[in-house]
Amino acid sequence: MTTGGVRLGSGVDARRAQVLLDDLRNHLEDGERVVLVVRAERLRLSLSQLAVTNRRILGLAAGRLRRGGPVRQAELSRVVEADIRKVGFASPNTLIARLDDGSEVDFGDISPADQNDLVLSTLQEQRRALPPPPAPAATSPEPPTAGTPVAPGRPVAPQTLPHAVQPAPTRKPAGWGDDIPTSSKVKLPPDPEALQSLGRNHSLATALADLVDNSVDAGASQVVIRFVRRLGALRTLCVADNGRGITPDMIDTAMTIGGRREYGPRDLGHFGLGLKAASLSQARRLTVLSRAQGHAPVGRSWTPDDGRNGFLVDVVPEEFAERELASEPGPSSSGHGTIVRWDHVTGFPATSDPRRVEEFLSTAVSEVARHLGLVFHRLLEAGRIDIQIEVADVGDDAPAARFEVNSLNPFGYRRSGSRRYPMDLKVDVDRFHLTFRCHIWPGGSNMPEFRLSDSPANHQGLYIYRRDRLIQAGGEWGGITTVDKKLQLARVEVDFDDEAAHLLRMNPEKSRAVFGPEFTHLAEAARADDGTSFVAYLEDVRLATRRAGRRNTERRQEMIPPGEGLPDSVREIVEDETDPREQSDSVRILWKTFAADDSRLFEVDRDQETLWLNDRYHAADGNEQVLKTALYLLTEELFQGERIGPRARERMALWQAALTAAAGCKVAREPAAKREAHTPENAQRTAHTDAALGNTLGTGGECSPTVGGTTG
Helix, strand or coil: CEECCEEECCCCCHHHHHHHHHHHHHHCCCCCCEEEEEEEEECCCCEEEEEEECCEEEEECHHHHHHHCCCEEEEHHHEEEEEEECCCCCCCCEEEEEECCCCEEEEEEECCCCHHHHHHHHHHHHHHCCCCCCCCCCCCCCCCCCCCCCCCCCCCCCCCCCHHHCCCCCCCCCCCCCCCCCCCCCCCCCCHHHHHHCCCCCCHHHHHHHHHHHHHHCCCCEEEEEEEEECCEEEEEEEEECCCCCCCCCHHHHCCCCCCCCCCCCCCCCCCCHHHHHHHCCEEEEEEEEECCCCCCEEEEECCCCCCCCCCCEECCHHHHHHHHHCCHHHHHHCCEEEEEEEEECCCCCCCCHHHHHHHHHHHHHHHHHHHHHHCHHHHHCCCCEEEEEEEECCCCCCCEEEECCCCCCCCCCCCCCCCCCEEEEEEECCEEEEEEEEECCCCCCCHHHHCCCCHHHHCEEEEEECCEEEEECCCCCCCCCCCHHHCCEEEEEEECHHHCCCEEECCCCCCEEECCHHHHHHHHCECCCCCCHHHHHHHHHHHHHHHHHHHCCCCCEECCECCCCCHHHHHHHHHHCEECCCCCCEEEEEECCCCCCCCCEEEECCCCEEEEEHHHCCCCCCHHHHHHHHHHHHHHHHCCCCCCHHHHHHHHHHHHHHHHHHHHHHHHCCHHHHHHHCCCHHHHHHHHHHHHHHCECHHHCECCCCCCCCC
8 A cells, every 4th residue: 555655564544644754754854755654663662653765764653753753763875784583572573774883773563464575675675776885085195204214115004093092173263262251231022922922722721721720729719710791792701719819019920921939839830821821822901800818909901912012011900909809709708819801802703693602602611611620620529629610791680600610530430441450550760750540441431531522532541640630631642652543441640740850741731741752661661560561551451442342243231230249250251241331330249147037038228239148148168159149140130220110029029039948948958067167156147047947947957838938
């Protein structure tokens, strides 16, 4: 298969290959062209593709091309031999290029289908097509050194020193000086038009998340985001909180581009750009009104594109700030808080048409609520913050429409897709501890926590958190592997702080992580307590995906999965062969002591989702798990639905009577001394059992043909 004249190896998607080729063109030399692209994977080397050009072999990681170019490369003119073989711990399918200096370059694992007929043959063709090396230039003999005798008619051999002791040149360019003199200073304020690029990667949702960061750092427990409509058209957007507020001596710093304050160990702020970058990316006018405890209210308003020179900010009168803060429930009740107001919001529809405005609000509120619920899901679940979204109409006495932002936990599955997960893979480096918490979602889930905003395949990968705030919601693997539909059930939590800046950092919008070159090596070195590696985890994900695919092609019974009380082997079989019922947890199967006159074998406790077994029938011969498994399979449907219907009650009464009688026969035939040896509460339980058997047994230790006394 080819695309744009470039041959493609097996498993290379033409559309993705075209994207890769577009990115690769920025790293090609003049006259260089790509002739082949194949898959070449190696986790440790961050490799995912191999490209052969008419000049070089290039090892690529698709996610890194735009940031740093090829992972590794070799000039074809220097390649002495290229072969597929095993080196060290590598696989036997490794492409190794040996260079003219004796060194070797590992280009990762090549699919056997591509090795000889595609990769090696292409390399041979391109090496043969290289132009011959230029002939070495003739050298003139050096003149004899002083004091060296020269035989007549004999050339003088060059006098050379070993490379290691060749003297280095020490001359400085003419006019060089270690110090550069200066005569005065000139102030160069930034061009106000540069602000137009500030926060250009923000969306409405990410910009509002940046403002909520400030509210969290200010200790706010309540945040209200309000869309303000006047005469049918959207006019303003406000964010109000009940945080500590801004003191008069700090308000100007808060409005300064890059104005930094002292950040606490749990603060979400970092760059000193959040308020300004987020606001000016969405609105042409930014106003901040605030009051700190024990201080007068203050306000500043900024319209960067009003044509004035310099960075001039308007001072808002104290009376106006006081009135606006008093109108907000949070700041007015606590006596402190902040309002951030956006006017002339660029993304608002320029119309008062009710239909178009309602369509915009419906979409915007939904997207903002989903994004904030995802980014702050840990804080929301911990009760540290409450976020509301309102739509208010100026001049309308009707109460504003209010929407609660609920947690959207990307790891909020009810049961794992594999019993061994979640699992922590840990690595320590330079006194820094990094943990990869690996999850596998159950296949075929329709939960919003799994689907998030679009296809689940787009949300696999690394979920990067800084101080419990989600920075990156999957979408890539940071060079560990490539995005693959077979890995759509895989999600990995990684928590980092500023001390790990050499491994990864966040972009100014706090919407994406940028991974350092050491990150992939640490991921490869990480291990779980049982020795599981990242490679093994990814293989477990692929296995879970295959199983989920098989289940989706079959019509399978839905059951509430078994929980505590059954062995793992039984639970795994049930979960592999059935589909879990949505909105259900699991059924526990446990023993307990019933009343002395209660001879029932089991009790269905729907409130506690537990199947209780009468402890007097506790088997001592190792068959208790058989009994518990059989009763679970028999009664599982009784835990479904809102209540137990009449027909189900009749069946349960029959099962109860017959199984209790059968269990009673076994207890009656077992000698009393043996029963005492096999039970924890020896004497008491034996007495209770013997007394209760009168309800189910005849005389002489034989089973009665009737089962009077049992109940459903």
